[in-house]
Amino acid sequence: MFSDRELGMDRSINRRDFINGVVFTAAAAGLTAGAAAGPAAAQATTAGSAAAGPYPPARKGLRGQTDAMLKVPHALRDRAFDMGEPQPTGERYDLVVVGAGISGLASAFFYRQKHAGARILLLEVGDDFGGHAVRNEFEVRGRRLIGYGGSQSLDTPSTFSHQAKGLLKDLGIELKRFERYFHEETYKGLGRATFFDKETFGRDHLAIGKDGLAKAPMHKEALKDLAGIDSHDWLKGLSDEKKKLRLAELTYADYLRTVVKAHPDVIKYLRHVPSGNWGYDAEAVGALDAWADGYPGFGGLKLVSKAHRLMAPTEARFWDAEDEYIYHFPDGNAGVARALVRALIPGSVPGHTMEDLVPAKVRYDRLDVKGAKVRLRLSSPVVRVTGDGEVSYVQGGRLHSVTGGKVILACQHQMIPYLVPDLPEEQRLALKEAVRLPLLYTNVVLRDWKAFQRLGIQGVRYPGAYWLGASLDFPVSMGGYTHPRSPDEPIVLHLNRACSVSDPDPRVGAVKGRVELIRTPFEQIERTTRELLLRSLGQGGFDPARDIKAITVNRWAHGYALEYGRPWATFFPDGPLPSETARQPYGNLAFANTDALPRAYADAAIDAAWRAVQDLG
Incomplete structure (x- = not known):
């Protein structure tokens, strides 16, 4: 057990601006000066604007889906929301979009392509746009560092639809250019390590290379099983098709347990191999x-x-693709969200190229300006959408309403039955099937990365500990932003955790894990992070009290859309699929978001947006 002093818990760092989700009071209640003055002022300019507080990407501590952000949605869910009748703002739009993540922004973009000059309002529950595609910024030793707090990369773009490729082209995002911005040589010679924690494996051990794994605290039979696990036909006698049908009936753990008959330590070692992806x-x-x-x-x-x-x-979809994993802005897919906002709202994001998206400071005071064709209103959770296009939302501590000729709900599908109570029962039930997977994406800013250089690694996998892994940030330099090249320079260390509880049905595991995640205070996450980094990197000279300069925890209680797969989704692939029922247009309403497919990828968000716009006719 380490003391607060050893871990640096007593150090003054950029971490506790917004502890435990108490994120800038205005984000919870929208208590900005303009909004509090009433609907007339709310139309004037930055209604609920993030500009009223610290610059959103630079906010530290707990970010993502904070307690403040979830307050109104949870009140709706618990039937505890009661603010009386909304005050009409008098605003009328051709389209109102609920949610300003990539899918909501893309919905507005596609709608404007079909209907030039259309007036559009986007309403976003959070204090920043982009949904899960958010940006984290830091200032260390006079240097600006940029990291991603959620949606990470444009994964396997060769498989993107015509619509998704076309949108990126229209935004000026040329994928080929990432090849010269991704500097693989930065970490040349550095490998990856595995840290066995004593709570799971009996003693702490950092395994680097084959020699390190040979000394790992696993039973000798487990090490033997691992060495030969890929050299034996465990389904001998079955045809290729029957082998695949058999595999489709089993989970990976069951396969290892009942077919391979691997030692239990092997299953402990491999249990979380899929977690980061799935x-x-x-x-x-x-x-x-x-x-x-x-x-x-x-x-x-x-x-x-x-x-x-x-x-x-x-x-x-990815089977024959051979794309490298390099299509990544320094802030992940927040770069795509910024490009969409720039295209929708002139003057909101300076510049004209994909490169100048990186250094640009968003003009949050330009997002919601009276008279603009497209307006984006932050910290404005929607609470009701009627069939005739009245959309009610909370902002400035009051309930307001606007009118939209058409409405696209690009928000989490599980919330839609609470927003549109008169939907057909079959559709309501299908929407509620869209369980999201809870995640944590944490950025820890280090004063340097000498400990990694001394150990000869660029990241660590944790098969049994709190975090799945810790990796030095993607080596991407573009738009005048230069990724740290020398181990003497400060750098962002990215940690991730899949918070679902282990269960054969991921829907059950997600709900249990979400409850546990929301109840976990920021200070506990910080302490766990510091201690694990000390234990795993200490032999390389890492000192959390000295080396950690900032921590931002991005909490996604409702993270990945849950993709269907065997064996848990017995209805897949023949159907009926809940997502197909859930996304059917209803009157003047259409449904976007990755839940509509469901696939937790940026191109899926774009595809769902394109389809929603077509559904509106």
């Missing part, structure tokens, strides 16, 4: 998808390298 662990991820992802245990099966109909949609 949002849940080997107890729920299907063995067929584990094979498709290249996880250990399938090499000896000699399966035909061909996509199978029972694989999850993304596995089949």
